[in-house]
Amino acid sequence: MDKMLQRTFVYGISVSGDNFTDRVRETNRLKMDFENGLNVVLISPRRMGKTSLVRRVQQEVDKNLIQTIYIDIYDCRSEYDFYNKLAIELMKQTASKMELVLENIKRFLVRLTPKISFTPDPTSDFSFSLGITPKDYAPEEILQLPELLAEQIGKHLVVCIDEFQQVAEWPDSLQVQKRMRGVWQHQQHVSYCIFGSRQQMMNRLFQDKKMPFYQFGEPNYLQPIPTEDWIPFIQQKFSQKNLTISAERVSEICSLVQNQSSYVQQLAWNVMLNTEDEVLEDSISQGVNDLLAQCTPLFMEQTGSLTSYQMNFMRAIANGIHKGFTTQEVLSTYNIGTKSNVSKLQKFLLEKDYIVSTTDGLFISDPVMQLWLQRK
Ligand SMILES: Nc1ncnc2c1ncn2[C@@H]1O[C@H](COP(=O)(O)OP(=O)(O)OP(=O)(O)O)[C@@H](O)[C@H]1O
Ligand SMILES: [Mg+2]
Structure with missing residues (x-):
């Protein structure tokens, strides 16, 4: 008997099955992108449903044609953290049994001896670590792994990378991004679906002409569910x-x-x-x-560490001011300092993702924070 609790409404974690509204158009679109080998960059404000959508599409794609891999790199703190995770997940998610995983490791990562640990929990059978360091493998060799695996399994591989903005925090980030892009763009049998929860950072990584990942994939802005x-x-x-x-x-x-x-x-x-x-x-x-x-x-x-000018600026936005912050009236009504202060405030709050900039001006990113600021 399935004793799983049936929750009525689910929030805060990615959702599937009955808790997922149709999102038919978005699902089909992304499915087509996957099946046609396009790189996709999925962008949206927080908690709109990126992870849920990608998980859904993973289930729906034609598994005879493509194999998908899902990696969340939120906890990767450096380039090699990422390579270890990438290699582990590639090995795990492309093989059904542990023997096959080990076989693949022997074949593709000959210079390593994996450490395997069995978990007592029968649902997740085993875990292992690879301990890849720069001494064992150059970055390019690991970045090329998806292509080698795709060739072996004879299917197109779609590597979905969640919380990708983490990359920007790594030491030598720009160099690392160049390496990734350099290898990935030549791969014939692999495409990437990249997304993350920090919208501003994702925009910077993918929309800025000076950045290595500029125009890497089709930008796909996930809209709210109507x-x-x-x-x-x-x-x-x-x-x-x-x-x-x-x-x-x-x-x-x-x-x-x-x-x-x-x-x-x-x-x-x-x-x-x-x-x-x-x-x-x-x-x-x-x-x-x-x-x-x-x-x-x-x-x-979140707001505890803001200065009073920053806080007042947020209040002004929450109260319906979206443009014209440098007018004397707004400056003094909301007490946001001098004219020259405004662009600094704006830059800081945008970077923090507390506010967003649209063609209509500045808005509070989080709709409930918006309500909260209004009522305070
Ligand atoms: N298709 C959907 N139908 C119904 N609810 C959804 C759907 N997609 C997302 N949600 C709701 O939004 C919540 C967050 O979803 P999800 O984690 O997929 O979003 P996200 O964009 O990946 O968030 P984050 O920016 O934090 O990574 C879910 O717990 C659920 O409540
Ligand atoms: Mg997510």
Whole structure:
């Protein structure tokens, strides 16, 4: 018997199955990109659903044609951390059994002796470390591994790399990026799907002409899930609990959090907990209060180290000022210092991903932080 807890709304982790709304267009698009061997750079604000989407596409691609690999490099602190992870995951995810993994290591990484440890947990059978150092292998040799493996398995390989912005933090980052790009762009049987949660950094790595990864892949901006798709999704979850919610109330939930996927689910769950039979205005406002209470510790921590000018600048944006910060009126109403201060404030907050810049001006990145700043 499957004793897995059936959660009604899921947020904060990548979602699949019943917790994933269709995203049909995006799924098909990415699937086509994978099946046609295109490099993709997937960009979106935080918690919009990048990881979930890539995981979904991995399940849906034609497995006779392509093999996908998923790597999260959030914990990689250096170039060789990454090479170790890349090699391990390539070996693991292209072979079904441990014997085959070992065979591949012997074949492709002859200079290494892997350390294997068996875990008592029957679901994840074993783990191993390779301990690759510059003495064993040059960067280019590891970067070329996907191509060699693809040739061996006779399929096109798609390497999906999550939290890719980590690369920018490594020592000698620019050099490393050049090496990666240099090797990857010549590979015939491998393509890459690259994404990460720091939008500003991802933009810088891929959209800046001076950067090695400029125009590496097709930029793919993941849009929010539209309200009309959230309506049936959320209504169904409510009706499973014998509760009702009107389409208008669902729209309200969506617009309160600007359709940011994770918050839509979190707020819907809060609203559900405040509902007896039917969702009323009150359940929504109570849900929002709970959401703010849940997020406050994090926002306090994030904004705790900001100077008062930086904080005031955020407040101005949250209160509807998106342009014209250097006018005397805005400068003095919000107390953000002198004219010359503004571009410094802006640069700092953009870099931190606290604000985003659009054609309409500056906005608070996190829709709930926006609400929080307004209410404070
Ligand atoms: N297709 C979807 N249908 C329903 N909810 C979704 C969908 N995609 C994402 N979500 C919601 O958003 C949350 C975050 O999803 P996910 O981790 O995939 O986003 P992400 O963009 O990778 O986030 P991060 O920027 O933190 O890496 C999920 O836990 C879920 O609540
Ligand atoms: Mg993610």
